[in-house]
Amino acid sequence: MIRRKTLVAVTAAGALCAAVAFAQSELELVIVSWGGAYTASQQQAYHEPYMAANPHIRIINDDSSAGAVAKIRAMNETGKVTWPLVDVVASDAIRLCDEGLIEPIDHDAILAPAPDGTPASEDFGDMIVSECYIPQIVYSTTFGYRTDLVKVPPTTIKDVFDLQKIPGKRALEKRPIGNLEWALIADGVDPDTVYDVLETEAGIKRAFAKLDTIKDQVVWWTQGAQTPQLLADGEVVMGSTYNGRLFSLIEEKKQPVAMMWDWQVFDLDGWVIPKGAPHRKAVLEYLRFATDSQRLADQAKYISYGPARASSAPLVGKHATLGIEMAPHMPTAPVNAKNTLLFNYEWWADHRDDLNQRFNAWLAS
């Protein structure tokens, strides 16, 4: 008797759960991104309006982008690809595309044109650095400094390497990419020829020699959150990090920190579709919505990264909670972008293995 009652109850409960689950969402779409403030900005600018318009889709955030390249390769090797859509930086997209691990994209066919009818491939322009890549935002790696701990504020990249003018520790990313270019520019190399100089043995030596001059005053960071923390604690007087992190440190946390934009290094962040990914149709529908001009401009309301579409720039408005005008905080704003460097991705694809090893050996010596 008791057993039969239990059985009935369990069956009823199970049926109810299934019914609820079915009614709530016909499709769960897992989107892999960086987590933190960045995923939050995507949630508000893309996911929520999309789910409001498409009640049968439920978007789940997976904050795994930091290890995504290795994971996509592992998924591909085991033949069980579970991620429908992944957010990665440009250099990783190029590598994944090289290895045939992500799908090539026909940008004009699957992405919405600009409001004035310009096709997507023209609207994104040079930002499409790989045939497998759909860029979202331009971010930059640039410098923040403690206004109260430096006697004279740094104004050029030369000041980062000038211990006389600005004594104290500085935070730099623990990798050669970016630092070698900065070292050469600070050493007087014409920025247009940086990669030609780095191509030569003498050029590499010159870059490392310049880094040598500040080596014992550098704290090396590996996570984007480290420099803001080091600056807030006064552990360093200046440091490189992503411009969005510095924006949050300055405008939201009100720390005595200012930005130094000279020779900021541009990089891109965007979407890739792993080869053999599930829910392809739903993903393509989502992508068309989430990368249109208005959506990319909307993201800038929540985080200070520049939209990758030319047609989005005029649509950038005010910050959603702080109410400040966001356009001047974009790395692409003319006042900030007087001197900028865009990675030569192809060059780094060739020299990354070699220079990483030299960089690590240099660090350890």
Added chain:
Amino acid sequence: MQTAATQVPPQPLTTADGTPLKASLAFAERRNRRRALLLVAPLFLFILVFFLIPIGDMLFRSVENRIVGEVLHRTVPLLAAWDETSGELPPEEVFRALVDDFKEGREARTIVKVGRRMNYEKSGMTSLFRGTARKAARLEAGPYKQALVKINKKWGDIKTWKLLKRESAPLTLSYYLASVDFRFDDSGNVARQPEDKQIYVQLFVRTLKLSGLITILCLTLGYPISYLLATLPTRTSNLLMILVLLPFWTSLLVRTTAWIALLQKEGVINDTLIMIGLISNDNRLSMIHNATGTVIAMVHILLPFMVLPLYSVMKNIPPSYVRAARSLGATPFTAFMRVYLPNTVPGIGAGAILVFIIAIGYYITPALVGGVSGTLISNLIAYHMSSSLNWGLAAALGSVLLALVLVLYLLYDKVVGINNMKLS
């Protein structure tokens, strides 16, 4: 007695149903063994499928090199017939095969993989393969040699072909050479890496040194604590035990971050030292983002692994032993050295080997607080796994580390004896 026993041959013992006892016993034992085997079979299968096979697969990648032969399947057999010592470029048919392989590899999106693989050996190969694949797709007719050299003059360089031939075998030694700072030079001989690229040997040595230091520090700190825990009344010792275990249950990241707050230049310890006047404001101590930071944080994190085995061994040493030694006239020091300490050796052995082996493969804490001088070999393995995607090199470095641990383990077995170890 003896004569009687030899005269009457002994009847074989039998069970109630008449089968010889020996056979019946053997049968029962076999059944027991089978049952025992069946009982451990699920665990054994689990370990095999989820542990041994994946690890074996990963280790095999340290020599695996099939990609070149698979993608360049027309070129590689022809290249085998080419004499690289002749000083001449391979014949036209090799170039034609290469163009065909490039066309096919571009369709299948595998060709740049080979470029990436070659780039581990020589910078510039990725773009050579990517660029050539793009342009070779439009080549319709020969002569292919001229066409390829026109696309990129590296195809006219005999070194490119020597490299390709050397790395076309299904197995390669390159990863292992790289993992101990050696390489193949342009003529294919094994040579040391140039000075400014040597890194791994140094890191292996540092990893062993720091792990040894951490083990010694854990022992020095853990021994008195365990003694105290083992000798106090149970109620007090249980309370203290919770204090030892509490950090054990706290997230690793939280504990590591707490050390950052304590140890950094503007941190709690430096501030306190300045407040009580021990150091001046300009001479704040650097206790983090270097080897010191790694050692301090890791000793704290690994201490419970030392305390627990020591405690369980000490708890079982009867207090009467030391009392007996004392009553026989030993000084407290002699009683400790000759009676108590030898009894705790199994605990010391277990604790030391646990701490050492965990320390040798640690990477989160060194990555966060190690700066430059406090990073370990595991940090570079993690880097090659997740960032550079050079899994072959990661596997080679991992195998070398595994081999080092096994050698140390055998040494330990010789010196202390593995049976002489007590985990609980």
